[in-house]
Amino acid sequence: MIGQIITKRISSIKFSLLSPDEIRKMSATKIITADTYDDDGFPIDMGLMDPHLGVIEPGLRCKTCGRKADECPGHFGHIDLAMPVIHVGYVKELKKLLQSTCRTCGRLLLTREQAEDYTKQMARLEELGGDTIDVGLISKETAKDAASRTVCPHCGAVQLKITLDKPTTFREEGHKLTPKEVRERLERIPDEDLPPLGIDPDSARPEWMILTSLPVPPVAVRPSITLESGDRSEDDITHKLVDVLRINQRLRENRDAGAPQLIVEDLWELLQYHITTYFDNQTSGIPPARHRSGRPLKTLVQRLKGKEGRFRSNLSGKRVNFSARTVISPDPFLSINEVGVPEDAARELTVPLHVNDWNLQIAKELVIRGPKPPGKPYLPGVNYVLRNDGRRIKVTDKNAESVSEILEQGFIVERHLMDGDIVLFNRQPSLHRMSMMAHAVRVMDAKTFRFNLSVCPPYNADFDGDEMNLHVLQSDEARAEAKILMRVQEHILSPRFGGPVIGGIHDHITGVFLLTYKDSKFDEEEATHIMSRMDVDLPDPIEGIDGKKYWRGKDLFSMLLPNDIHMTFRASICQKCQECKREKCENDAFVVIRSGKLITGTIDEKAIGAFKGRILDKIARDYGPDSASSFLNSVTRMAIGAIGIRGFTTGINDEDIPMDAKAQIEEVLRLAMEKVNSYVSAYRHGELEQMPGRSLEETLEVEIMKELGKARDQAGHIAGRHLGMENSAVIMARCGARGSMLNLSQMAGCIGQQAVRGERLRRGYWNRTLPHFMKGDLGAEARGFVRSSYKSGLSPTEFFFHSMGGREGLVDTAVRTSRSGYMQRRLINALEDLKVMQDGSVQNTAGTIIQFRYGEDGIDPSRSVQGEPVDIDDIILDVLGEEGEDLAKVTEKGVVSYGIQDRDLLETPEDAESETEDSEFEEE
Amino acid sequence: MSEEFNVLEHELVPEHHLLSESEEKKALAELQLTKDQLPKIRISDPCVATLDQAVGPVEEGRIIKIVRRSPTSGVSVCHRLVIRG
Numbered sequence A: 001m002i003g004q005i006i007t008k009r010i011s012s013i014k015f016s017l018l019s020p021d022e023i024r025k026m027s028a029t030k031i032i033t034a035d036t037y038d039d040d041g042f043p044i045d046m047g048l049m050d051p052h053l054g055v056i057e058p059g060l061r062c063k064t065c066g067r068k069a070d071e072c073p074g075h076f077g078h079i080d081l082a083m084p085v086i087h088v089g090y091v092k093e094l095k096k097l098l099q100s101t102c103r104t105c106g107r108l109l110l111t112r113e114q115a116e117d118y119t120k121q122m123a124r125l126e127e128l129g130g131d132t133i134d135v136g137l138i139s140k141e142t143a144k145d146a147a148s149r150t151v152c153p154h155c156g157a158v159q160l161k162i163t164l165d166k167p168t169t170f171r172e173e174g175h176k177l178t179p180k181e182v183r184e185r186l187e188r189i190p191d192e193d194l195p196p197l198g199i200d201p202d203s204a205r206p207e208w209m210i211l212t213s214l215p216v217p218p219v220a221v222r223p224s225i226t227l228e229s230g231d232r233s234e235d236d237i238t239h240k241l242v243d244v245l246r247i248n249q250r251l252r253e254n255r256d257a258g259a260p261q262l263i264v265e266d267l268w269e270l271l272q273y274h275i276t277t278y279f280d281n282q283t284s285g286i287p288p289a290r291h292r293s294g295r296p297l298k299t300l301v302q303r304l305k306g307k308e309g310r311f312r313s314n315l316s317g318k319r320v321n322f323s324a325r326t327v328i329s330p331d332p333f334l335s336i337n338e339v340g341v342p343e344d345a346a347r348e349l350t351v352p353l354h355v356n357d358w359n360l361q362i363a364k365e366l367v368i369r370g371p372k373p374p375g376k377p378y379l380p381g382v383n384y385v386l387r388n389d390g391r392r393i394k395v396t397d398k399n400a401e402s403v404s405e406i407l408e409q410g411f412i413v414e415r416h417l418m419d420g421d422i423v424l425f426n427r428q429p430s431l432h433r434m435s436m437m438a439h440a441v442r443v444m445d446a447k448t449f450r451f452n453l454s455v456c457p458p459y460n461a462d463f464d465g466d467e468m469n470l471h472v473l474q475s476d477e478a479r480a481e482a483k484i485l486m487r488v489q490e491h492i493l494s495p496r497f498g499g500p501v502i503g504g505i506h507d508h509i510t511g512v513f514l515l516t517y518k519d520s521k522f523d524e525e526e527a528t529h530i531m532s533r534m535d536v537d538l539p540d541p542i543e544g545i546d547g548k549k550y551w552r553g554k555d556l557f558s559m560l561l562p563n564d565i566h567m568t569f570r571a572s573i574c575q576k577c578q579e580c581k582r583e584k585c586e587n588d589a590f591v592v593i594r595s596g597k598l599i600t601g602t603i604d605e606k607a608i609g610a611f612k613g614r615i616l617d618k619i620a621r622d623y624g625p626d627s628a629s630s631f632l633n634s635v636t637r638m639a640i641g642a643i644g645i646r647g648f649t650t651g652i653n654d655e656d657i658p659m660d661a662k663a664q665i666e667e668v669l670r671l672a673m674e675k676v677n678s679y680v681s682a683y684r685h686g687e688l689e690q691m692p693g694r695s696l697e698e699t700l701e702v703e704i705m706k707e708l709g710k711a712r713d714q715a716g717h718i719a720g721r722h723l724g725m726e727n728s729a730v731i732m733a734r735c736g737a738r739g740s741m742l743n744l745s746q747m748a749g750c751i752g753q754q755a756v757r758g759e760r761l762r763r764g765y766w767n768r769t770l771p772h773f774m775k776g777d778l779g780a781e782a783r784g785f786v787r788s789s790y791k792s793g794l795s796p797t798e799f800f801f802h803s804m805g806g807r808e809g810l811v812d813t814a815v816r817t818s819r820s821g822y823m824q825r826r827l828i829n830a831l832e833d834l835k836v837m838q839d840g841s842v843q844n845t846a847g848t849i850i851q852f853r854y855g856e857d858g859i860d861p862s863r864s865v866q867g868e869p870v871d872i873d874d875i876i877l878d879v880l881g882e883e884g885e886d887l888a889k890v891t892e893k894g895v896v897s898y899g900i901q902d903r904d905l906l907e908t909p910e911d912a913e914s915e916t917e918d919s920e921f922e923e924e
Numbered sequence B: 001m002s003e004e005f006n007v008l009e010h011e012l013v014p015e016h017h018l019l020s021e022s023e024e025k026k027a028l029a030e031l032q033l034t035k036d037q038l039p040k041i042r043i044s045d046p047c048v049a050t051l052d053q054a055v056g057p058v059e060e061g062r063i064i065k066i067v068r069r070s071p072t073s074g075v076s077v078c079h080r081l082v083i084r085g
Ligand SMILES: [Mg+2]
Pocket: A461, A462, A463, A464, A465, A466
């Protein structure tokens, strides 16, 4: 544990190059032999496992610092290379340097004045706070300018063209430059010519980019593992270093023995290969070094790069304690702010309790209960106690009592999770801030995490096996912060579009629809049953024709509304009639709420749904998160109560339509086919009238698509006439609970044209889609029109076409998710440390301004009204009441459009298909 | 395209003003900022080039005030520092 307070802050970090001298100076030992261990299993001196490099086996002592395995930080060694070798990581720099300096005198190929001008520009930009990339750009410009000179302005030498043969071979007009020659040239560049090229001569000399000695990382970086068989298996990096040492040795011997130039050069190149792959085994242009098994070696760059690399998997992302993960399931009787935690998890997850005079008794009681208090109801116990000296005592049934005796001020008791603890709850992918919210714990039976269904949309969760993570907060500050900022109820209104993301879904909407549609009534038993689940009174009953007391669903619902709320809007079931009959709407779609009483209209998705719920939106905005959460809790329970009493089911017989309707659909489709055929023959005879701006073929396609689209719609209409409001599937589609009328007409009527890239199907066999059709057939059936319905079933060719269309959707979503995931990562990396300051400006960590005012208007989108600062209409209505309705555009706002865009973003593949097809973009 | 086309007159381009030295001082004092903290605008930006022709030479280090009309906040003002490039 970190005991002391950190008193130093990092103010800057500087990167520089290691000189060969420095490499040798920091080296604990020179490595000369490729052998690692002797026959007795002891590391060989000056080998790759030399104990001077640090030790990993416990008990041994490091020969450099004398400390034991866990205390020794490890020490670098080095290999002296027989011949210099190019460092792959710097080839770009090397090329730039070679091209922009003189081959004879080594000076920058610019006059003093030109060079100075560039340095001044650089200094000026830096002074003005230009970013490092822009500053770097200037040195690139300088190099480019210098490289374009053909004669040295200093010595007059003519320059030859230098090219790079990837990855590491430099050529001068075709003649190969050895690393040694390159190094000699770089050595000639004077210090004062380096700054214009963006190099600080105090921290880096260009010739250091050519390696003459290679640092050998400490053993701790590349530990060997002992297999079960007792054999030792070495790290990939060690393997690579062995290769380097072997070739280095052979190269030295051959060179010293005066071997032919060709052999020396071959070995030299081999050494270059091994050192290149030692750095990066995915260097393009050379084959990756492989293990005997054929697996490519994981060398330095591979350790850092990518998702599994050091940066993304160990530095930006870390594993944590006090967390749990399990399957999720729903519980409509939990508050939206709660999460059900299984007992097993609760006994494993702990909260530290700092013992003081006031809680000593409580702490003692907790400890006495031990690690597994028996019986029901669940009681929190204690797993560990931390003493003042930092020692950790494991509490067992046996020692519980004695440990509780010694408890005193300053001890820390790690108690089990209990009801009311604040925890963070998260579902991946965490795409927005609502993907991680704070919940209050409810310890429950069984093995799953449970939460209110209204919270599914922000997590994008369902219960087909989804798992979620839970994190237990460990300090009071963290708990307070989480409770204030992260609690579910604080996130009902989304910052993305200023509307609710948390709200009724599926059966909540159906339930509340059944409750309030037209004048649905409930008898005393039913009404009390529904209302028993929440903390409100029964409203006044009405008298039925039979003389008994009845309760109108609308009155029951009104009990949940604040007393002073006024609203007017159109429900989801609104048919968008030409002329709205408003209160007298025969669909009961015109919602009027006055003084907290639902007068007319049906409550459905537009009222309480996630994304679209207007009542929810207004309550959350005007009455605050506490009211909104209790409204949601009650409304969902009431809906579940109502749907339970009415009973609700759906099945394929919901899509049953009478025989004569089927015949009508057949007829419509037959006529459409004929029309298509007539278009085709008109096209064949050259009688088709070309549309402006389209080719004849395109005209034909457009006409056919239009005709078949019309036919499908007609089929849908015919089917729809026989699917009325008594039909469960229709109820769900109309009130916005699930599915759409299009889905239904595809099930009952006709599926319609399948498309790939927005065109009728054309690919497959030569000149035809399938061998079942004639070559060149342009008819409806041959090009992917599915005339069957899902209920009647598809013919084999139709099935094939349908799969083609479906496949495109799957591929699209797969591509879209990977691409948007990458974009998200880039955006987060760019924006993560921006901060809104006290004065409302947005600044980065360097203190430069990104925006003078957050969003340029300072509006918090989650407190805005769909992005607007104030809801003028709402204010007018509040002030003027009924008379204000003409002034305010009461009816429709952009509510529908944001809902749909939003869903589109979070949709899973199979849902996307059903909901994007009927997406309606409203204009306003 | 007509040769007299002026980007600053296009309806989608916000107002750009070149600040005088005294205006610069005042603006920076009001914002409690130093020049290097300002957002940047390149000297090659078409708006800067147009300003350069219209109201005299614009060099690196000058400040340009940009006034945008905004449906949510009326106007939003921001300052940018001219840099090379
Ligand atoms: Mg799922």
